[in-house]
Amino acid sequence: MEYISQIAFLVIISIAGYLLYQRISRIRKNIFLGKPAGRNDQTAERWKTMLLVALGQKKMFKRIVPAFLHLLIYVGFLVINLEVLEFVIDGIAGTHRIFAPYLGNFYTVLINIFEFLAVAVLFSCVVFLIRRNIIKVPRFSGAEMKKWPTLDANLILVIEIILMFAILSMNATDMLIQGQDEHYAQTGTFFFSSFLLPIFEGMSLSTLHIVERFAWWFHIVGILAFAVYVTYSKHLHIAMAFPNTWYSNLNAKGKIANMPVVTNEVNMMLGIPTETPSDVPAEVGRFGAKDINDLSWVNIMNAYACTECGRCTSSCPANITGKKLSPRKIMMDTRDRAEEVGASLAKGGKGLEDGKSLLGDYITKEEINACTSCYACVEACPVNIDPLSIILEMRRYVAMEESGSPASWNSMFQNVETNFAPWKFPPTDRFNWAEEMESK
Amino acid sequence: MSENLNNVPVMADLASRGESPEVLFWVGCAGSFDDRYKKVTQAFVKILNKVGISFAVLGPEETCTGDPARRAGNEFLFQMQAISNIQVLNGYNIKKIVTACPHCFNTIKNEYPELGGNYEVIHHSTFLQQLINEGKVGLKGGGEFKGKKITYHDSCYLGRANNIYEAPREVLAALDAELVEMKRCKTNGLCCGAGGAQMFKDSEPGKKEVNVERTEDALATGASIIAAACPFCMTMMRDGVKNKEKEESVQVMDLAELIARNEGII
Known part of the structure; x- marks a missing residue:
């Protein structure tokens, strides 16, 4: 019986790992249904772009209010995941707050930082829900924002709120247990979860144990389930933003990618000798x-x-x-x-x-x-x-x-072909402007 | 200094005399055929003559860069145009090109190199800015535009496509005018509605024309002059001003015209 929770934990984490592996492999396959892109040049510039745009959130700050709220969730996500490391070790080893004795007072500081971020995430998610559903910021609607995309967005926010509550409840009950059960690591006071103490104060020690364990399991299983959910959701940007910015187009935006296949044919038509570039596929x-x-x-x-x-x-x-x-x-x-x-x-x-x-x-x-x-x-x-x-x-x-x-584009094409201008003017009129000038 | 401001040297003539100009002025189709934009071409030529820069135009040998064809999806036609133009340009051993059209600018600068056309390409806004910095044109105390409210409409193909936001504004600063920005400007500037070959077809069904939306931005600034740096933007903004029945009080002018007017040469 002693190991049952550890076994359960290992089973759950393995299932989550397997599901994630399956799903990531599928997405990878789907992405590589596309043609090669050849974007492995200028690696220094690519790292820089990724660091600035994805990690540094540079472009988010064009709109300052959502940028700030998003930053809170983003930093919260990154930092609180450090705590998940402790969760996983505790889960596997059957320990409780394994880092607490080693880190001493610093552990208290850390958890207080995590709690601050949890509250910040909670706050941002609530504001985001209000922006979507009450203020109804226009860009969140539109023909393509049908049932699922709208539900998906709200679900993510609600799940994040619930997960943050789980952390805070777990810490609050833990503090109460610490006072009554010397087996629990003494961690000092957690500032933010102290506000939840009145909810739990009347409970017996055994109830507190149950609530604390429930919150712990709920949080870790919730995070794993969320990780799987994310791969089916628009929320996948938390991972994809990084490779996506690394593989950014680094040319001037105005430059359209060339089609070497066409260049070959045009050169042949114009009688220009051409060395067949190696990047032209044999089969068009x-x-x-x-x-x-x-x-x-x-x-x-x-x-x-x-x-x-x-x-x-x-x-x-x-x-x-x-x-x-x-x-x-x-x-x-x-x-x-x-x-x-x-x-x-x-x-x-x-x-x-x-x-x-x-x-x-x-x-x-x-x-x-x-x-x-x-x-x-x-x-x-x-x-x-x-x-x-x-x-x-x-x-x-x-x-x-x-x-x-469209027909008018086809006419434009024809004009370019026959008159060398997109309009239907005779090429002989092309230099009229100069004659007008010189005749003055 | 050239006395005749209306002089238009043609590349073929120069080449036959064994001369080569410092810079080739690529006029573009709008600059050649559009009645309104021809005036911009002429104003720019006068500026070039006034400052005594050695330049030439291709004249009858110039053809469409292929930009609208490429953006409408016709890559064959684009490359036919591009490769033919490159043959002409390389034949004359052209090194430096200036143009008043951001679409020609973008295409020759960014898209011709891969097809064998490598030139130093500058837009006339940058070119004018350089002339101003060199003290060759610009600021004369109490010029015609001193204190006038001017707003600048960013061309997408200068701005977002090529990150040119400051040069046109510095040209306007040289007029000692009051530059008033629209609420959507620079990287957030709204398109005039003509890019991507939209110039050559009717728009899809919607609730408004893009140029009207953009003209409203411009009119909201209270400026009496809308400065443009692109032939298509100019057409769209002029149509928008007409649509709003403001053509009596609001003018749309190109940067080259503003400078030429300030110099008293048009």
């Missing part, structure tokens, strides 16, 4: 993107890093003026399609050959045509997601594989 695939496998893996990773905050959509000129385009929806659709294909493949199903595609079944031409390629979405994203490159790849597919661009 599809031009542009119809489905997720036509995108680069970075595009799909971007989709998994999106936490649906809506900063992109709220700064998109097309969206602001009532068009259907929403950069957030582009990312959510890309992730949902990757999930759909991945789930199908895992079951031995048709995968990409299921008769559906990202363009058409998820994203419409009306959406991609509305983009002004102004880079407001790219600029706005706190984790450097690039919705624009997905839109552009789809436009390439529509223009080059389907010849399905």
Whole structure:
């Protein structure tokens, strides 16, 4: 009987570990349905970007109120996880607050810091719930914010609040037990959980033991369950923000990725001798993107890093003026399609050959045509997601594989081809401005 | 110093005389064909002549950079244009290019190198700023724009696409005008609605036109001049001002025109 709680703990942590492993492998596979991206250059710059943007939250601070509240949760998450280390050791070794005797007074200081952060996290989560559900900050709504995304966001906040309460309740009951049971490590006073003491003070020692143990188990099992849940949720950004920023586009934003396949053909058409670059695949695939496998893996990773905050959509000129385009929806659709294909493949199903595609079944031409390629979405994203490159790849597919661009674009193409200008002016008029000038 | 401010040297002529200009002025399609933007081209040429910089234009040999084709998804057409243009530019051994169009600027600067076109490319806002810093144009006490309220509309292809936010503002500072910023400016600037080849088609169904939304930002500043640094922005902002029936009280002007006017050469 003595080891039953340790065995239970090991079983639970193994199940969580297994589920996480399965899920992470699946996400990895889904991401690598995309094409190679070749973003392993400039490693120093990449580390710097990751440290500033992901770890340093640089872009969050464009909007100061949510940035501050988010920072509290972020620091809380990072620091309180140190306490989880003690939880895990205690759980496996069957000890209780194993660090307390070694750290002495410093342990009390540490736990007080953790408690402060727990309260800060609690506070931020409550404000975030108010912003979402009572103030109704506009960027949290929108056509793509259907039932699940809205519920997902609220669930995360509620779970975090409950987990923080569990920590505080555990500490409060622990303090009461310490006074009555010398087997418990004497840790000194925890400031914040002291406020909860009145709730527990009337309880008998055995009830306190039960409450303390329940809070302990609830917290650790809750954290493990939450970790698994996160991988199915928009909340995955807590992990994905790091690789996502590392693999940021480091070029000037205005530069669109070249298509070497096209360069070869154009050179041949123009009779320019060309050495075949090694990065041109022997077999020409599809031009542009119809489905997720036509995108680069970075595009799909971007989709998994999106936490649906809506900063992109709220700064998109097309969206602001009532068009259907929403950069957030582009990312959510890309992730949902990757999930759909991945789930199908895992079951031995048709995968990409299921008769559906990202363009058409998820994203419409009306959406991609509305983009002004102004880079407001790219600029706005706190984790450097690039919705624009997905839109552009789809436009390439529509223009080059389907010849399905809007009629006025097709006329523009024709003008460029025949008049060398996007407007229907004869090329002979090109220099009229100078003649007008010189005749003065 | 050139006496004739209306002189437009053509690259082919210079080349036939074995001369090469310090800088090539890439005019762009809007600068060549759009009646309003032709005035900007002409103003910029006058500035170049006034400060005595050796320059040339390609003239009839210039063609579309391919920017709208690429952004609308037609990569073949873009590369046809780009590679043809690069052949012409490299044929003349061009080293430095200045242009008044942020879209041409972005394409030649960022997208031509991979296709074999490597040049020093600068936008006319940066070019004008350099002239101002060198004391060649700018501040003359009590100029025409002294104390006037001017707001600057950031072009996406200068700003977010290429991180050029200060040069245009420094050009305006040289006018001794009062620069009033819109609530959405610099990195948060709102697009005029023309980028990404939107200039060449009607917008998708919505509740408003982007240029009207942006013009409202500009009008809210109370400025009498909206300064632009892009031909498409200029068209969109002018249409927006017309839509709001403010064309009597609010002018849309390019940076080059403001400087040329301040110099008294247009």
